[in-house]
Amino acid sequence: MEDTAATTTGQAERVHKVLLAVLGGSVDVSSLGPGADLWEAGMDSLLSVSLLVALEDEFDVEFPDELLTRETFASEAGITAAVTTLAAAA
16 A cells, blocks of 8 residues: 655655746746745746646646646645645555
């Protein structure tokens, strides 16, 4: 049986790496906490689409329409929670 806490931690690290790769030039993700608002930090709609595609590629998941919201992509913690849910369902 898989350790859920370890899986979530591993996914959080992977989400953070994707955030750095996609947003690194525009948003200083390294200085933000997991709950910080990425939109307030400078993320825009074009970056959010790039982030969505990168996350889907990294985790081999597809975000359903109901998760394609500003709230889902508002923070690293929110993104990690969505990815964890999608990965568990896959």
